[in-house]
Amino acid sequence: MTTSTEDSASAGRPAVRGATPLPTARVLTIAGTDSGGGAGVPADLKAMMALGTHGMCVVTAVTAQNSIGVQGAWPLPVEAIRGQFRSVVDDIGVDAIKTGMLASAEIVGTVAELLDTVPRREDGSRVPVVVDPVAMSKHGDPLLDPEAAASVRSLLVPRSTVITPNLPEAAMLTGLGAGAPPAILAGALLELGAEWVLIKGGHREGDADDLLVSYTGERHLFRAPREDNTHTHGTGCTMGSLIAAGLGQGLTVPEAVGLAKRFMMGAIPAGYALGAGIGPVDPLWHLRGALGEGGWTPGPGLQVAAG
Numbered sequence: 001m002t003t004s005t006e007d008s009a010s011a012g013r014p015a016v017r018g019a020t021p022l023p024t025a026r027v028l029t030i031a032g033t034d035s036g037g038g039a040g041v042p043a044d045l046k047a048m049m050a051l052g053t054h055g056m057c058v059v060t061a062v063t064a065q066n067s068i069g070v071q072g073a074w075p076l077p078v079e080a081i082r083g084q085f086r087s088v089v090d091d092i093g094v095d096a097i098k099t100g101m102l103a104s105a106e107i108v109g110t111v112a113e114l115l116d117t118v119p120r121r122e123d124g125s126r127v128p129v130v131v132d133p134v135a136m137s138k139h140g141d142p143l144l145d146p147e148a149a150a151s152v153r154s155l156l157v158p159r160s161t162v163i164t165p166n167l168p169e170a171a172m173l174t175g176l177g178a179g180a181p182p183a184i185l186a187g188a189l190l191e192l193g194a195e196w197v198l199i200k201g202g203h204r205e206g207d208a209d210d211l212l213v214s215y216t217g218e219r220h221l222f223r224a225p226r227e228d229n230t231h232t233h234g235t236g237c238t239m240g241s242l243i244a245a246g247l248g249q250g251l252t253v254p255e256a257v258g259l260a261k262r263f264m265m266g267a268i269p270a271g272y273a274l275g276a277g278i279g280p281v282d283p284l285w286h287l288r289g290a291l292g293e294g295g296w297t298p299g300p301g302l303q304v305a306a307g
């Protein structure tokens, strides 16, 4: 295995044929895996694909996880994280980035350093970065060392285009209680250097409204009734990835959040039972009618000959 990042772009490569213009945005998640497929990198890639973008991943940690909880977590060496990041950014390029589970202060520091190396866009603006400050799973299993919260606060929040905490994560980062009003939590995060803050409402009593505020004073409330479905594993990861996919396609932050929220309002009621515990939201809810019962059926062109 080689981890070299020094190849020049074309040295010794075969000519690439069939130059179809890039049909879509390139969106990168920097996050942990979920072996059960409901959250983390698998959820991110599915959400990115659901909006028609090309999803890519830098894995930060591997988790053994299912519908009942997280049974184990193994952070990767920072060299592996740097290597994956360089492979993607130096050859393919990125139109938007989302971060999720970062596990340790060392990984948070490495990711902050890597974000600073992303080339600017043609118009000189920064590639948008959605920071989902993942701290624990729905089951209460820790996904971030407690001492890493300070690094997220000082290194990642100021590098974010939009940070998307749930209520407990906003409380952890600000030192305020999770019961503090969303506008107060958002204001404290803006003071830490975020451009936009989305306080997600999944952990609220009653409604599931999300509050989006910007450092310029713009304010948007995305309202939604609480869905009575326990199968909501992966809501935060899916939401953050949809926002990144929207930003990569050129939407503004309020437009991307609005699109993501509307999508979630279909994905959450469609969440399905899987395993003995909390099943996942359905990133394919909008295609189920077209897929038919049991999934997609190959057309005549894809029939495999018998024998």
Ligand SMILES: Nc1ncnc2c1ncn2[C@@H]1O[C@H](COP(=O)(O)OP(=O)(O)O)[C@@H](O)[C@H]1O
Pocket: 165, 166, 167, 200, 201, 202, 203, 208, 209, 210, 224, 225, 226, 227, 228, 229, 232, 234, 235, 236, 237, 239, 261, 264, 268
């Ligand atoms: N039961 C629910 N009904 C409706 N919307 C929900 C529900 N649970 C979560 N959401 C929405 O899902 C998105 C993700 O939020 P949240 O669940 O708070 O994130 P996280 O997974 O990080 O805790 C938000 O838009 C939130 O309002």
Ligand SMILES: Cc1ncc(COP(=O)(O)OP(=O)(O)O)c(N)n1
Pocket: 031, 032, 033, 034, 039, 040, 041, 063, 065, 100, 101, 134, 136, 137, 138, 139, 143, 232, 233, 234, 235, 236, 237, 238
């Ligand atoms: C590897 C990994 N990353 C993130 C999470 C948290 O995902 P989230 O979308 O917030 O979903 P819940 O865990 O709250 O259902 C995770 N579980 N695993």
